Amino acid sequence: MSTSRRDFLKTGGALVVGFTLVPRLAGAQPARLPGSLNGNRRLDAWIAIEPNGRVTIFTGKIELGQGIGTALSQIAADELDVELARIDVVHGDTACTPNEGQTAGSLSVEQSGTAVRFACAEARHILLSAAASKLGAPATELKVSDGTVAAPGGASVTYWDLASAADFKREASAKVTPKPASARKWVGKSVGRRDIPKKFTGGAAYVQDLRLPRMLFGRVVRPPSPGATLTAVDEGAVKRLPGVVAVVRDGNFLAVAAEREEQAIRARETLKRTAKWTETASLEPSGDALFRHLMSATAPAHTVVDKTSPIAATPAKTLEAVYTRPYQCHASLGPSCAVAQWQEGALTVWTHSQGVFPLRADLAKAFAIDAKRIRCIHAEGAGCYGHNGADDVALDAALLARAVDGRPVKVQWMRDDEFQWEPYGSAMVMKLAGGVDAQGHVVAWSHEVWSHPHSTRPGSSSGVSLLAARHLAGASPPPPPNDVPQPAGGSDRNAVPLYEFSSVKVVKHFIVDAPLRTSALRTLGGYANVFAAESFVDELAAAAGVDPVEFRLRHLKDPRARAVVEAAARRAGWQPRGGGGPRLRGPHAQGSGFAYSRYKNLACYCATAAEVEVERATGRVRVTRVVAAVDAGQIVNPDGVVNQIEGGVIQSASWTLKEAVGFDRTRVTTRSWADYPILRFDEVPDVEVVLLDQPNERFLGVGEGSQGPAVAAIANAIAHATGTRLRALPFTPERVKQALSAKG
């Protein structure tokens, strides 16, 4: 690594960087390279061998507690033949890491892991050639052990000695074949995550823990509602409060910076109390009316798939059902936070954004400066599960920092800022229709979905997606939202069935005009679509009088899909049943449910079996046990995969049983954990994960794999326990009780 590049890392200064990691070859279309190597083609963009015996891996993917840094170090250690402890990982820094866009979609191991694997294999090859000439022995006869290259005669040289001789300043060829599974030492092993020890010993692990000399503390004063306009505020009075250094008022953007954090909070409270706003009723109707509103919105029907077959048998039985999902929150435990500093017209931002390059692009537009004058450096935040306020708070901090003469400002959102202003997972309606023939085969299937956008992240070609940009006097309009195209899909993610149904139609209504801001929440539309589709599969199975597991297997050809279904059923001790099946009565109805999906129809395969208890008198649902069987292709860190799947199951149970954003026609009423309860310790199920490792297959993303199957298995288990089908999320006690009594 060049000295200047290493110095960036050490000092974290606002350096203006003029080099690009992506050399553009004039004219010629370069050969496609694997994973993110394709967009970041230089070897030295990914790896540096340091003379001091360390190896640095650079990745554009950021750590958010999913363990990507550890997984990448395992891959690198294997390809290079070095010990894990020698490897440092630098995540997302616009001055010195590859640009890999967003850390999203469960793609980090697929994209970054693949790139690191090929880059390291090639780096090893280059190092071996250098060693060969130094040792006077053919490269094929050299052995490497923890970076020491030995010739048959015993002479040796280390990677660290070769650091200057080995030239990584070249385009990767991806021609060096990575090691076969059998030769790997680290990949496939549960190694402890490198980010964890400091988190339990008070180390500086998060952007919240960053302290810079002369740093100020900032808070924002958001409008009371999305349609509000600031009409009056006594800035002078607030400026006189102890410790207050600056009050920034620009259009509807209001913020304060102070010497001490509690002073900033106090000033914010005063501003909140005294600022005058006019509000308008700009929001959608809430409750059931919301879903009628979505279904009547003027959004063109877009046919996603139309494989309706004229020769499909006429169904013996047909069904139709409508499922709904409310707006839901990321609700990170730690509200969004960023530190920003301006020096000589250049901006440095420390951020837990999932994509430092797209954030930089939006900041450049917001301040109308060259992106080269902005450096965004990743530092971890609290778990985020998608596009939350991380990017927005970066602009807040930059706006405040601009007003305080070169001093860095740390802005931390308060809890109500986060609940009221993070982009939500969209409310959705799914209308399913289908039929089975006399033999119990699905011969008609239609899935229609209504949804607001699921991806309004920064980095769009026009507009600024950052929250404050819409509040400033010279407001930049948010970019026109696009849906994520199939096959991954956005609003229609996982809406296309992977079952062998003889006739399939999928239609989406993409409702762009969203008064509440919506964006990517773990799985995008996948959670709701799998909830609906896998509930409906059970409804059809019941209509056909076939056991739900048997019914799924009957329609699944892919052997890997069948394998996870069979593995989950086996571990769960699944009792085959016909139709609605037997249910235990009494004060607690017990039931079990099953579901399957392949996330995005492209990533990991996951089947789940859930057991629930429903207290009939209160409608309280307890999920007692969930089994998940997963095929994530080649597994880098088994415990890491289990951790993701377990977390996904429990988080999904929380969304499913408890969570909905509250609002009236004017304001969001969800402000604190009291308004937005999540699953607690006494409510979490036991989770068992079965991994089906495929060491010779490619990586399949796993971070979002269990969210969809978990909700559907729970819904199916409640139906099994009570004989009542719940189609509106979340399954709160009131709702369950109402459904049970409606049935009588």
Added chain:
Amino acid sequence: MATFTLNVNGAARQVTLEPDAPLLYVLRNDLELNGPKFGCGLAQCGACSVLVDGKEVRSCVTPVSAVAKSRITTIEGLGTLDKLHPLQRAFIEEQACQCGFCGSGMVMAAKALLDRNPAPTNHEIRQALNGHLCRCASHTRIVRAVQRAAKELRA
């Protein structure tokens, strides 16, 4: 403004500030301790929990003046990377987190529990931690970690 001499992790630390300043900001900003975290500022999540005279306290709603005469312990006071407390070791060995933002509060609540009940059942652990939120849903690992630490502390 007033000057307080706080007893934090066994050391006397002097701070000058408004008496009603919440302890959380004093620990994080004046004493530069990273363990206690801001999660809600409303005593709802437990991310900011520390021990005051051995009892779990939400530092986000505790004025510094209220603890001026007490023993305050944060996760930094339990052990260090080189000399881990059994609870820290257990959380690391069980990989009991995703983001870990809830972790310091969980460890401190678990410390208070194990001090009064060295052999808790899983049910008792869940009850003791029920006021602590974990959004990444690492609950089952956290319970396992507390059990592991309890076992080590009893040995």
